[in-house]
Amino acid sequence: MSAVQLSQIRKSYAGVDVLKSVDISVEDREFMVFVGPSGCGKSTLLRTVAGLELSDSGRVLIGGEDVTEVEPSQRGVAMVFQSYALYPHMSVFENIAFGLRMMKLPEAKIRERVEAAARVLQIEALLERRPRALSGGQRQRVAIGRSIVREPKVFLFDEPLSNLDAALRVQMRLELIKLHRQLDATMIYVTHDQTEAMTMADRIVVLNHGRVEQVGSPLELYREPCNRFVAGFIGSPKMNFLDVPLQRADGAGVTVGLPGGGSLTLPFTADGLQSGAKLVLGIRPEHLVEGAGGSCDAVLDAEISVVEHLGSETLLHARLANDVTIQAKGSGESLVANGERIALGLNVRHAHLFREDGAALTRRAGAFGNQAAA
Ligand SMILES: Nc1ncnc2c1ncn2[C@@H]1O[C@H](COP(=O)(O)OP(=O)(O)OP(=O)(O)O)[C@@H](O)[C@H]1O
Numbered sequence: 459m460s461a462v463q464l465s466q467i468r469k470s471y472a473g474v475d476v477l478k479s480v481d482i483s484v485e486d487r488e489f490m491v492f493v494g495p496s497g498c499g500k501s502t503l504l505r506t507v508a509g510l511e512l513s514d515s516g517r518v519l520i521g522g523e524d525v526t527e528v529e530p531s532q533r534g535v536a537m538v539f540q541s542y543a544l545y546p547h548m549s550v551f552e553n554i555a556f557g558l559r560m561m562k563l564p565e566a567k568i569r570e571r572v573e574a575a576a577r578v579l580q581i582e583a584l585l586e587r588r589p590r591a592l593s594g595g596q597r598q599r600v601a602i603g604r605s606i607v608r609e610p611k612v613f614l615f616d617e618p619l620s621n622l623d624a625a626l627r628v629q630m631r632l633e634l635i636k637l638h639r640q641l642d643a644t645m646i647y648v649t650h651d652q653t654e655a656m657t658m659a660d661r662i663v664v665l666n667h668g669r670v671e672q673v674g675s676p677l678e679l680y681r682e683p684c685n686r687f688v689a690g691f692i693g694s695p696k697m698n699f700l701d702v703p704l705q706r707a708d709g710a711g712v713t714v715g716l717p718g719g720g721s722l723t724l725p726f727t728a729d730g731l732q733s734g735a736k737l738v739l740g741i742r743p744e745h746l747v748e749g750a751g752g753s754c755d756a757v758l759d760a761e762i763s764v765v766e767h768l769g770s771e772t773l774l775h776a777r778l779a780n781d782v783t784i785q786a787k788g789s790g791e792s793l794v795a796n797g798e799r800i801a802l803g804l805n806v807r808h809a810h811l812f813r814e815d816g817a818a819l820t821r822r823a824g825a826f827g828n829q830a831a832a
Pocket residue numbers: 471472476494495496497498499500501502503650
């Protein structure tokens with residue numbers, strides 16, 4: 459069992475609170491990703507699990523055992539950093555074996571573990587080379603090899619791919635997913651890249667200013683973000699946010715005014731909303747329908763300002779009434795041109811509503827049918 463539990467972790471540097479009572483439970487053999495903007499406390503939190511950082515208060519449990527006071531080397535964790543220093547004068551084999559030699563393992567055991575790790579990472583042919591004769595991706599694999607041979611209960615990765623170019627990052631991402639399956643180990647992976655988080659994680663923890671905003675599977679966070687921060691952070695391109703005044707909140711749902719006129723009733727619960735409240739409508743670019751079809755609940759009148767042809771899809775940057783900007787994803791064959799006026803359709807099934815303080819309104823269970831009143 460190697461579940462990881464963090465409870466009420468607080469940390470401050472020179473009076474600045476960097477971690478503000480963080481509670482996270484990582485299950486045994488889970489691939490958990492901590493994601494959030496730069497400076498939100500991801501590395502500090504991971505280093506707290508590793509024991510490289512001592513929190514001001516709170517407990518760290520690994521495999522049910524309280525390790526808060528336990529030395530890093532005794533925690534059964536291995537950490538891979540963004541900038542991994544390989545020893546330049548040692549072969550790949552010796553770089554991977556280094557930690558095991560320090561542990562004074564017998565030579566045969568060392569060879570067995572290094573060769574097994576090299577097989578998993580597909581670097582068997584490189585074991586006699588020096589690091590300078592390796593590509594960036596191969597060096598990264600050596601760094602991961604060093605952690606594998608230690609047979610840790612928990613792997614900790616701090617942005618291990620961010621020094622690699624885009625293509626290699628995608629490839630290493632897949633390899634880490636396979637590695638997780640193969641080793642069947644608990645892994646905690648830190649990144650500021652939401653795509654990495656979405657593609658790799660069993661579950662994601664979204665952090666912001668030292669606080670947990672939401673924990674959930676990639677699709678839970680995508681479909682049901684609990685607040686505007688998570689909604690804007692998960693998904694690419696970002697969700698559009700439109701200020702929409704509340705017109706009515708009743709048994710039919712929540713009715714808001716749309717930019718450019720018209721109103722829309724959305725299937726959300728109205729509890730506690732005061733009339734005149736400022737609300738924010740969230741709609742992802744991929745959920746805006748170019749040309750607006752029959753199944754759309756509302757239509758936004760937009761003027762195209764920039765068209766980006768990406769091949770498989772087209773990204774449309776447009777302006778609504780009152781100079782509100784919006785992005786929509788069109789098909790790769792989209793023929794719209796700059797300056798053109800188009801209709802962008804939206805469906806309430808894919809719409810989100812947030813209060814002024816950012817909290818998401820609750821969607822009514824099973825409520826999907828809805829019509830716009832123009
Ligand atoms: N030793 C330190 N002394 C003072 N402040 C620190 C120290 N280490 C980290 N911080 C501050 O704590 C905050 C969180 O840092 P942390 O490195 O955990 O962020 P992060 O989420 O990993 O960011 P990034 O994505 O840029 O790596 C930052 O504001 C940082 O400046």
